[in-house]
Amino acid sequence: MGYWPAGLQSSTALPEDARQSPEWQQARAQVLALILAAEQKTHPDMTLEKLAVFEANALPVLTVTVRELNTIKALRASALVRYAEPMGYEPNRQPANRPAATLSSSGCGSNTATAGLVAGSDYTVLSNGSKSSWNQQDVYHGIRAAWGQSTGRGSKVLIIDTGSSDTQENLGTAFNQGLSTGRTVEHLVTLPRNTIFGIPYGDAETPNDGCGHGTSMAGACAAPRGIDGASVGIAYNASLITVRAAEDVFLDASREVQGVTDAYLLAGNRADVRIISMSMGRLTSSSQMTDAIRYAYGKGKLILCAAGTSFDWSAGVVGVIYPASLPEAVAITGVKDNLTTRCDECHVGSDVEFTVVMQRSSNDQRPLTLAMSGDAPSTVGGSSVATASMAGMAAVVWSRYPTETRAQIMSRLVAASSNRTARSNSFGWGRVNLATAVGSLVN
Structure with missing residues (x-):
């Protein structure tokens, strides 16, 4: 209230x-x-x-x-x-160790190494041995070409999600390795303890990701370009903060609303944070979360939110979810490699501002990222990975032009986009050519 x-x-x-x-x-x-x-x-x-x-x-x-x-x-x-409104909607909410089918529907439980990935097709092995996902090819976003000018150094991205796995060393002790050097990583938690009628119970929450979603988002955005053979993030020299603000990607619980609210306030108060990425949401709005997002926006932060991910049959009907639908948020969705079709599970609508290629039409392959542990990559899809990837691209651009404002960086992204002369009602400004945005080549 x-x-x-x-x-x-x-x-x-x-x-x-x-x-x-x-x-x-x-x-x-x-x-x-x-x-x-x-x-x-x-x-x-x-x-x-x-x-x-x-x-x-x-x-x-x-x-x-x-x-x-x-x-x-x-x-x-x-x-x-x-x-004065309900904070959460959580009748008969199941515990965290609920069945695998339920975990999957909430965006959790699937971040394990993907078997059968093929070098030269699903990824390119870079000079130092790290794996660059198929959708980082220059034909889609000019990402590899942009790395000659900027890799995100000096930028800091804060990811609001389900946390970061304690056992994924590429987001911990091995965050600086190979060509990724001199950057920082922090793992924080704002998710409150469970309560019954206002009385907290259970252990205090930690930054550890028990879901898997947050770990995969962090990997897509800023995983190191290391020497251990893991997948590389788009902004592999950006600093990173992961905030565990929710149990899963659907923000239905009251404590998740509080966790996300506090995460935006935290980000707003951090002068070193420029970009906030959140690949979570809900169908109904939350005035409290809106207050927090507007607070962070007022501090000059670039706020990226996932347009929405759901089942094939509903994704094209529901439209952009909250909070991506807010004017303060930059809504991101995913498209297939034919460059004209939304990904099977991705939401579209007039609130979308940018798209990211993240699904192959031929075999439904999704982008590579970090699994919960180890160096073998996992894959992840939806508008979720599109948003984390776009956060990485924004970090690369802001690193190239560190004195510019949010509005100036947004102008650069729009000017380097595929729909820059005619915004689409479904896909907004379209795909950003990162190489163009940092001045590496001309469209």
């Missing part, structure tokens, strides 16, 4: 110091008093301590558990309340 002093208009931007401002603090106290009074009518022993679910962050937001419909009605009628 968002609050504000009475009398403000819906178009009013949230001030950075809203939580510290006396009039905003007064509004917060009044709203809490309203909730407590309404709840105590049927629960006389209710206290403020029992109402709060998650710790307060920098936003003028309250997360509380209410049991009475009249409380919600009172909140929505109050001039002190910006919005």
